Amino acid sequence: MVKLALSYWLSAVAPKAWILSLFLVFCTGLLAFLNMQLNNWQVDFYNHLQQHNLSGFFQDLVQFVIITSILVTTSGWQTHSKMLLQICWRQWLTNTYISLWLHNQTYFRIKFTATPIDNPDQRIEEDIQLFVTHSLDLAVGLLRHLVTLVIFSAVLWKLSGDLTILLFGTPYIIPGYLVWSALLYSAFGTWITVKIGRPLMILNNIQQSNEADFRYKLVRVKEYAECIALYRGACWEKNSLFKNFSRIIATYLAMIKTTRNITWISSAYTQLSTVFAFLIASPRYFNDELQLGQLFEIAGAYWYVHSALSYIIESFGKFAQWRAVTDRLRLFYAQLKSLEQMNKKTLSICNHNTLLTKELSIFSPAGHILINKLSLEVTAGDSLLITGPSGCGKSTLLQTLAGIWPYFDGRISLPSHSGVLFLPQKPYLPVDSLRNVVLYPQKADLIPDTKIKEALTICKLNGLLSQLDMEADWSKTLSLGELQRLALVRAFIHQPKWLFLDEITACIDADTEAQIYQVLREKLPHSSLISIGHRDSLKVHHRRILELNGTGDWRCFEQPQASAAL
Ligand SMILES: Nc1ncnc2c1ncn2[C@@H]1O[C@H](COP(=O)(O)OP(=O)(O)OP(=O)(O)O)[C@@H](O)[C@H]1O
Secondary structure (H helix, E strand, C coil), rough: HHHHHHHHHHHCCHHHHHHHHHHHHHHHEEEEEEEHHHHHHHHHHHHHHEEEEEEEHHHHHHHHHHHHHHHHCCCCCEEEEEEEEHHHHHHHHHHHHHHHHHHHHHHHHHCCCCCCCCCCHHHHHHHHHHHHHHHHHHHHHHHHHHHHHHHHHHHHHHHHHHEEEECCEEEEEEEEEHHHHHHHCCCCHHHHHHHHHHHHHHHHHHHHHHHHHHHHHHHHHHHCHHHHHHHCCCHHHHHHHHEEEEEEEEHHHHHHHHHHHHHHCCCCCCCCHHHHHHEEEEEEEEHHCCCHHHHHHHHHHHHHHHHHHHHHCCCCCHHHHHHHHHHHHHHHHHHHHHHHHHHHHHHHEEEECCCEEEEEEEECCCCCEEEEEEEEEECCCEEEEEEECCCCCHHHHHHHHHCCCCCEEEEEEECCCHHEEEEEECCCCEEEEHHHHHCCCCHHHHHHHHHHHHHHHHHHCCHHHHHHHCCCCCHHHHCCHHHHHHHHHHHHCCCCEEEEEEEECCCCCCHHHHHHHHHHHHHHHCEEEEEEECHHHHHCCCCEEEEECCCCEEEEEECCCCCCCC
């Protein structure tokens, strides 16, 4: 994961990434330096106040304005470059994940892995955003605090002088005792915070999944609103949503407890630290070894050293969340990569002008045989109807031929992918203009409107002729039969050499179905047609029938009633 995240700085856009990163580092370093200047400035300022030195006081104010102006400007540029780097990095990482996810049908195959990861959508949208934001926040914070630590430790070391302690009558001199005490104080605080806050990391991870599941359930209610309303399922859905949400509450309550404990520690720690510096420097002040200005300089330097050292304590919550999203993205990436290997291992499809299967056995994910040793040859221009009882593996056979079903043995020779069109059982229509929907996934500017309108007329969708530019979620407004006819419009527009139809006319009346098949034969006389269907009326439109019986056995025979046109 770290390798992937950092490869942004080695990618094609590396120059931009490096320029932004270096500028960010420069601003961060400059801010730490300016803070040191301001802390140093306090010495003269408080001393001039103590000495009632008015001209010195005004000189200090001018100096203050100059330092602060540079500091404010640098702060703005630091935020600017950080946010710019954030969005560029996120864009690159999102592109990488989306490309891997959509490569080689991984988005489909991922559900076949032994432990499919949950909510890839959330990982790509939210987790990457959190990962990038937190990574940069933590990295910039770490850098700022490291530079601060080095600078102010040196200042504190110089100011602290030596502490002499008597141990068993022997005097021991501790140089830079203020630095050592800050180190000890912070080490103790960090140790106790990490110990108490460790469960927060696990809880954060669980909560990310809970939130995603809850969101998914809400989206499903929206998607299936019509079915839920017809089933009168609102009460069931409400209970299910409450059950999901109660998991969020339970995890959150556990998080509250841990966060409260951490807050107690960090708040006590911060409060104590404001007086701690004065406390340990006070002996030298009351011995007249320090002036008021130096005392404030020590307190300021101590505060910076302390806040740099307590960085882990302050950012523990963020760090816990960062760990959680990093784990989720790492697992997602590992699975995407393993699927890439799987694709290479199981698929061996070569191009021919004939569809050929030799001893092709297809299995369910659980390992049950669906089709046993199918040997089949479909030549260009031929037609085949696949029938059989529900669940016998008809759609799975089509998915295997499409190269997206991984559980098979045997050989498959497929025609070139460019002239093949698969129309699945459940039509998919993107939310877009009708023109783009019927041309999906091709670009709209390649096909003239006249051709689209002709195809719509053939499929008896004349009512949509005037709505080519209208953008809508068509799957919500059209009937199932209309959706299937809209899917068929694609066949008339693209005129593929090989057309695979999976029960695409199941919701269309028999007369329209017959007309559509008739026109398909007229308009695409040289195309091969492979359909799946249950209706006997389909047989007449195909030359051969492949009958599956659900036990793995199959029978392929010529259809005696095939229409004269075939
Ligand atoms: N993604 C999947 N995960 C688990 N099992 C699956 C998956 N897809 C299909 N199956 C199983 O494989 C078997 C064959 O399914 P398939 O969809 O091919 O049947 P079918 O013959 O097309 O049925 P129908 O006529 O009802 O559409 C079924 O038992 C189904 O449950």
